[in-house]
Amino acid sequence: xxxxxxxxxxxxxxxxxxxxxxxxxxxxxxxxxxxxxxxxxxxxxxxxxxxxxxxxxxxxxxxxxxxxxxxxxxxxxxxxxxxxxxxxxxxxxxxxxxxxxxxxxxxxxxxxxxxxxxxxxxxxxxxxxxxxxxxxxxxxxxxxxxxxxxxxxxxxxxxxxxxxxxxxxxxxxxxxxxxxxxxxxxxxxxxxxxxxxxxxxxxxxxxxxx
Amino acid sequence: xxxxxxxxxxxxxxxxxxxxxxxxxxxxxxxxxxxxxxxxxxxxxxxxxxxxxxxxxxxxxxxxxxxxxxxxxxxxxxxxxxxxxxxxxxxxxxxxxxxxxxxxxxxxxxxxxxxxxxxxxxxxxxxxxxxxxxxxxxxxxxxxxxxxxxxxxxxxxxxxxxxxxxxxxxxxxxxxxxxxxxxxxxxxxxxxxxxxxxxxxxxxxxxxxx
Numbered sequence: 001x002x003x004x005x006x007x008x009x010x011x012x013x014x015x016x017x018x019x020x021x022x023x024x025x026x027x028x029x030x031x032x033x034x035x036x037x038x039x040x041x042x043x044x045x046x047x048x049x050x051x052x053x054x055x056x057x058x059x060x061x062x063x064x065x066x067x068x069x070x071x072x073x074x075x076x077x078x079x080x081x082x083x084x085x086x087x088x089x090x091x092x093x094x095x096x097x098x099x100x101x102x103x104x105x106x107x108x109x110x111x112x113x114x115x116x117x118x119x120x121x122x123x124x125x126x127x128x129x130x131x132x133x134x135x136x137x138x139x140x141x142x143x144x145x146x147x148x149x150x151x152x153x154x155x156x157x158x159x160x161x162x163x164x165x166x167x168x169x170x171x172x173x174x175x176x177x178x179x180x181x182x183x184x185x186x187x188x189x190x191x192x193x194x195x196x197x198x199x200x201x202x203x204x205x206x207x208x209x210x
Numbered sequence: 211x212x213x214x215x216x217x218x219x220x221x222x223x224x225x226x227x228x229x230x231x232x233x234x235x236x237x238x239x240x241x242x243x244x245x246x247x248x249x250x251x252x253x254x255x256x257x258x259x260x261x262x263x264x265x266x267x268x269x270x271x272x273x274x275x276x277x278x279x280x281x282x283x284x285x286x287x288x289x290x291x292x293x294x295x296x297x298x299x300x301x302x303x304x305x306x307x308x309x310x311x312x313x314x315x316x317x318x319x320x321x322x323x324x325x326x327x328x329x330x331x332x333x334x335x336x337x338x339x340x341x342x343x344x345x346x347x348x349x350x351x352x353x354x355x356x357x358x359x360x361x362x363x364x365x366x367x368x369x370x371x372x373x374x375x376x377x378x379x380x381x382x383x384x385x386x387x388x389x390x391x392x393x394x395x396x397x398x399x400x401x402x403x404x405x406x407x408x409x410x411x412x413x414x415x416x417x418x419x420x
Contacts, residue, residue: 003280011406025408028255031270036369038266038409043253045238050404056248060241070213070416074399159246189284191401191414194260196221198235199248204401204413206280 004186004207006176008049008115010042015122017150020045046200047150052192053172057199058162065201066194072143072171077104077188077207079181085109087154088129090136098140104188105137106146106207108178114149115177128154134164146173146190146205176205185210214396214417216386218259218325220252225332227360230255256410257360262402263382267409268372275411276404282353282381287314287398287417289391295319297364298339300346308350314398315347316356318388324359325387338364344374356383356400356415386415395420 008014012023021043029039046065047053052073055062080096082088088107098105109127126149129137134152137145145152145165152172153161165172173190187208192201218224222233231253239249256275257263262283265272290306292298298317308315319337336359339347344362347355355362355375362382363371375382383400397418402411 003284005280005404007404009276009404009406025405027409037268037372038270040256040405040408040410041254042256042405042408044251046250046252058247060248066219070215074213162247189399189401191399191416193403193412193414194215194217194219195235195250195252196219198250198252199237200250202403204403206401 002209004181006178006181006205006207008175008177010044010049010202013118013120014049015120015150016045016048018122018124023048044202046195046198046202048202050175050205051200051202052190053162053166053174053200054198055166058159058166062166065192065198066196068171068192073190073192075104075188077106077186078102079106079108079178079183079186079207081108081183083110086127088127088133090130090132093133093136099185103142104144105142106176106178106188108148108181108183111149112177112179116179122150124155126151126155128152129161130154131160131164134161138164138168138170142170144171144173146176148176148178150175173203173205181207212419214391216388216391216415216417218385218387220254220259220412223328223330224259225330225360226255226258228332228334233258254412256405256408256412258412260385260415261410261412262400263372263376263384263410264408265376268369268376272376275402275408276406278381278402283400283402285314285398287316287354287396288312289316289318289388289393289396289417291318291393293320296337298337298343300340300342303343303346313352314354314356315352316386316388316398318358318391318393321359322387322389326389334365336361336365338362339371340364341370341374344371348374348378348380352380354381354383356386358386358388360385383413383415391417
């Protein structure tokens with residue numbers, strides 16, 4: 001059984017959404033200053049690094065992140081590699097031969113190359129999913145969609161893709177590092193922090209080879 | 211397959227270590243004010259709620275949390291109920307008949323009662339593990355120890371228990387809500403945030419019945 005950690009490391013150099021403050025980590029208790037132990041505080045957006053979007057992120061009356069079902073966040077998943085596109089469309093997904101009845105789909109695109117290169121500046125030219133891709137995934141019965149950049153939707157058109165998926169109860173996982181992952185079947189574990197009434201939560205995510 | 215979420219909810223009423231600022235969650239983007247989406251920020255200690263301690267928490271040259279092995283953080287575990295003590299000692303653990311070769315032990319004590327009662331004030335009278343309990347667990351070959359309050363060590367004597375476990379490479383998981391869990395065998399998944407160079411990390415943790 002091999003475990004693949006597909007989580008981005010939360011650090012001050014992790015790219016954040018344009019306009020957001022950078023990741024802020026600071027030690028408030030330091031052993032080298034005579035304290036009993038080291039203690040770090042963090043001040044971050046709940047959409048930092050590898051994270052989950054709850055419906056409330058884009059739906060004013062949507063469910064919040066602590067209510068998302070752990071049964072959807074864990075289980076069999078398919079990693080599909082679509083490497084040659086700027087936007088993933090329904091046609092791209094249809095052509096990709098995802099196994100029938102797949103409930104969790106993780107998209108590996110050229111975005112994952114960023115994570116092998118100490119990527120620290122947000123790249124607005126990332127690959128996202130089009131609105132028709134979102135509709136297609138909902139119609140196929142997909143319950144969880146994962147992507148390898150910090151948003152599931154193209155930078156210039158964030159609303160439709162998010163709303164279509166979130167209205168249908170699809171869990172969105174953003175910021176996966178799939179650079180070391182080959183296309184195929186895995187077991188996926190994505191455990192987001194349980195944050196009261198929040199629109200999202202940072203998570204740790206891993207794939208296990210099947 | 212039944213999933214039990216054993217994670218505390220991160221909210222402003224969650225008790226924090228005496229002297230620490232409370233959990234700070236605030237929405238910095240609000241749909242009701244015309245924004246495209248809701249976005250929450252959080253400002254918390256990495257030792258908030260259900261969390262993992264890395265060696266660096268109590269050892270000036272210890273490993274930091276992003277390097278902890280996911281193989282230790284996930285796998286078969288035993289929940290042992292020790293309900294009638296103020297401090298868990300080696301003798302208490304020895305008397306508890308934990309199955310041989312158990313690598314992960316989670317202690318359910320009277321602490322778990324707090325989590326059923328909207329507990330919000332830190333209780334310094336919580337049940338912790340004595341230094342001799344820590345030594346006994348290390349000698350047994352235990353690799354992960356979980357507890358149901360916010361520290362593995364008694365409030366008045368934090369250093370020895372932490373240092374003995376962390377020096378031996380034992381992962382400490384604190385702040386588990388075991389109130390709904392019966393003694394017995396489970397599969398445990400504890401996925402902490404992957405925070406660069408940190409002394410700990412908040413986590414989501416679940417048990418699966420076997």
